[in-house]
Amino acid sequence: MVWSVLLMAQMATQDFVDNFEGRSLQTRWEWRAPVAGPTYALADGSLTVEVPARRGGYNHWAGVADAPMLRTPCPVGDWAMEATLQLLNTPPDAEFHAGLAVGFSENRLILWGPFQSRRFAGKPTPELWLERTGEARLATAPLNAPRVELRVAKQGGRYTFFTRARDADGWQAVSTLYSLIPPRFVGIVGKTFAEGESQPIRFAVERFALQTLPASPAGQEAVIRIDARAPEATVSPLLFGHFIEHMGQCIQGGLWAELLTNRKFAGEVLPDGAIEGWRKIGDARLRGEHRIVYTGGQAQRIEVQGARGGVAQAGIPVQAGRAYQARVVVYPEGVSAVQVSFGDATHRWEGLQAGQWHTLTAELTPARGEPAGAFRIEAEGQGALIVGCASLMPADNLHGWRRDVVETLRQTPIPILRWPGGNFVSGYDWREGVGVRDQRPPRWNRAWGGWEMNDVGTDEFIQLCRLINAEPYICLNAGEGAPRMAQEWVEYCNGGADTPMGRLRAENGHPEPYRVRYWGTGNEMYGDWQLGRLDAVKYALKANELARAIRAVDPDALRIAVGVDADEWGQWNRKVLRVAGENHEYLSVHFYQGCPHPKDSPEAYETVVLGAKRVEWILRRTAEIIREEMPDNPPLIAFDEWNTWYPEANGESQYRQVAPLYDGIFAAGVFHALIRNAETVGMANLAQLVNVLPALLVSPTQVVETPTWLAFRMYAPYFAGQRLRVSLPESLEEQVDAVAVRIGERIHIGLINYSLTETVRVRIEIAGATLQQTELIRLHAEPFHAMNTFEQPNRVQLQRELQRWQTEWELPPHSVTVMLGL
Known part of the structure; x- marks a missing residue:
């Protein structure tokens, strides 16, 4: 046993090339097939893997690890692996993913190679696909022939993924991922998946190579350099916005002060004659x-x-x-x-x-x-x-809103608030949410379930925005709604009291126009979960009608079109921009970071916090597409839904989840990405403010600040300023992130140490400014998955202290540090 371990360790330090010319596998390979069925065969200088039919397939995903692997220990340090794959059998209804794998545990892989799924990709032909266990389609590239060459290069914690069609071609870099956990093995994986019986697949590996690379530059000084002499861009305060929706207990049971459910007696009559809820x-x-x-x-x-x-x-x-x-x-x-x-x-x-x-x-x-x-x-x-x-x-409610919740919200700037959806809006008739509150009809919430009492409508939303000094952003119904309904809604908000809808608003007690500037022309119209779903071109045509309806009432209104992340959903963004781009000032993008791992695991920590790097890639790629399609007048990005989403946040839990410390680290990482992309991102909205994937956890008697909300408290008041140039050495980029802004004569610095276990010591050099004192604000707790709950509401807290400025600082592991220049 000891000899076997030593032998494998020795092999892991050696370069390795296998052309599969022998009759048996080289000794360093391990064929791992957890479930009987998949096989391999060696013949004619290639290794052929066959994955047979099976109900559900042979998958490797969250909660399942049945896929066959050919694997070997990976070298210590930096390395690259390459393989040539030939697809031999890919029927149109097959669902599979095969290629190069980097393994961090038995249950966590990065997989790069040919992927096919009509169900998930929407087409019956293969493409190259990058995924991490539980995180699909992190990057894609065309696959123009059944034979492809693949490469993965590791440098520190950075993994770069390449492809080329043949040896004579140069390697094309497709994407980069980061990992905070060292890899254990590399190799080849072939997996299948299906709702019913999977289709068999066969593919051949003609060559596999694994080689060590020169070590990443060592001994670099951990110096963060900030140039305060020439600001790069203005960071909008709208990047720190929020979103509320009629979903779960975000509004009813959260923000809204009503304590009764089904207060208008809708729904089923129970056997004793009482109506549901009573x-x-x-x-x-x-x-x-x-x-x-x-x-x-x-x-x-x-x-x-x-x-x-x-x-x-x-x-x-x-x-x-x-x-x-x-x-x-x-x-x-x-x-x-x-x-x-x-x-x-x-x-x-x-x-x-x-x-x-x-x-x-x-x-x-x-x-x-x-x-x-x-x-x-x-x-x-x-x-x-x-x-x-x-x-x-x-009795102490504020116009129907929870006083304690509103007072908590007032402690941190909320520059813009989006409402009423979200999926909810595609079945929402705003006219049923105005007038005498008790007389508004209850309606079934077809997006999320439950009875909607229509107590919170346009007037109440505007009142909340005024209570917390937020700019209102209203999303229109592009699903089942018509342009006339949208135009009347805009007129109700912005029309004078001499217009039909302005007169109705005045009759409801609000004679002065609300002057709502931001209007979304729909929500996620690409998704089959959306009421009134449309394809890109059909949506764009309807969006044009909505956009013109908005401007017919208010020529200065700003309009947000439905977009997607990067090139997804059949190049949705390009199609929408070509038809409706000139009628919109923003293109919306949504992103939710999933996590298939237990919350207290290092894999969960890594998955979530590195999601911020994925966000930055999405924002940059989407901005590139916008510039390519509309170079003369490109719309800004409205990143108007983003958050984490854990499996616990489902319908049974009313979409409630408890955020661990590292959700706050993820949020800070998103802020850094937004700040670095301030030229192209005009607003961002966390989804959602209360109880649903919440920033604030609210019960009838408590308000609990999550680590996500604490991150907002660190950044929202201080980072809407002039962005400064920040540079870090490559040796720091994988685990440290830094941004800086200037507001007047003050410089504020944001620092993240993503490392799970290591304290990082850095030196900060500022050109063009001298700091005397700093207020240090830190988000850090032990363990890394600590949470604030109703039972322990203060387990994670912000630490604040005043210090004299110094050039060298220690950043604790899994922490966020903000330095406010004084």
Whole structure:
């Protein structure tokens, strides 16, 4: 055993070429087929791998590692591997990926080579595809022949991926990835996947070579140089924006102060006669009322025969001594009294006139607290009570918004806020979200599920923007909506009180125009999850109609078209720009960093934090495409949805996830990418602000700041300035990132140490300026996956201290450091 380990270690230090001319594999190879079926054969100077048919295929992805591999230990240090692959059998309905693999563990690979999938790529022919386990399509390149040469070069933690069609051609670099974890093996992988029975595939490897490369430059000084003499670009404050959507508990159950769910009695009538979200209490007969209704298509009917009974909603925290505003809209038919209560606080009305609607309000202040109290609506006497809607809010709400949440938001600049979607907007009729709040109809949220009460509409959104001093950004319905609906919405917001929609706004209590400047012409119209999905050209034509409708009302409005990341979705960006580019000032891009690994694993840390480098590549490539298509007047990029998205954030969890420390590091990395691309990126919006992939975790009684929000607190107030040139030695680029801005006479520096375990000591040299003092703000905690939760809300905190300026600094592992020049 010891001899075998020593032999493998020795082999790993040697260059290696295999033309597969023998009858058996060289001893350094290991054929690994975790599940029986895949085979290899040596003949005629090549190795042929065959992966047979199997239900689900032989895959290597998050949670599965069945794919066959031919692998060998990789050298220590820097190296390059090359292989020549020949596809032998690729039926149009086959789904496979084969090529060069770099293995970091049994469950984590980088794979570079031919890929085919009608389901995922949308075409039945192979292309070159780069992926990391759990992260698909990191880069692509055309595959013009079944034979291809591939190369992967490792230098430090940087991996560069090349291709060429034949030996005589030069290598073409396609993409670069970084890794913070050392590789364990390299080799060849062939994997298949399918919803049903996979198709068999065969491919041949004609040559494989593995060679060591000269070591990366060593001994370079870890010097970060900042040139304060000539700023490079202006960093817009809009790069630190946010997004809210009618999804999960972002608005209802988060930002909005309403404590009741299904307060307008929509949905299913349960066996006891109560409507979903409510339960029967006391001596009453319940049923859904469909003849006399206040809003929507249904009300709750309560019938009593000389006793007291009604409905209740349980599970609501009761805070002792806190005042709550209760409101019910009821239609009495003979009952003698109506009573509402919350906890031990009660209010009662008697002598209500029968046969008409009454809006009843009361302030309830419970004396005793309860972790899961109930709000009750009861009728007394002989007869019936129809309840059209009900409401319960803390009395200190700000125009319906949670005071504690708003006060938290005010602590950090929110320069722009996008609303109402997101996927939600493609089925949203804005007209149902204005007017008397209690009379707005409830609607089923077809994008995300659940009943939408329409309590938060245009007027409420504008009110929130004013409370937190944010620029409003409204996304129009390009799915099921029509241009006229869009034009009327713009007129409602920006038209004078003498216009039809401006008059409606004035009647709703808002005579002055809202002057909304930013309007999106749809959301993710390329996706099959989108209501009213369109292909690129059809979308672009509709976007032109929406764009003209916007300008017909407001000639100064700024319009954001639906875009994608780089060249994805069948060159969507090019097609949209050619048709609709001249009618838009921005092109939107969305990005969510997934993670298939356990949150406490180094693989999860690496996957997430290095996602920021992927973001930067996407932004640069998208900007290149925009310039190629519209060189004279290129639209800016609106990076108006970005975040991490963990498997736990699904419908059952209301899309809620708890962010580890490294989400804050990822966010800081995204800020650095945005700052470096400030010439081409005009705005960015984290998705979302509260509870859904949240910056803030909110319960009925708590507001918890996640590491992502802490990163916003570090950058949003300080980095909207003049970007300065920053240079780092190559030896630092893989693990340290740095940006700097100048605001007046002050210079602010942002530093990230991506290394999981190593402290980095750097020297900072500034040309053209001298700092005397700095306020140091640091995001760091142990372990690297520490989280803020409702139970431990302050486990990750910002550390702040005032220091005299010095040139040498230590950056702790997995940390973000901001230095504010004073």
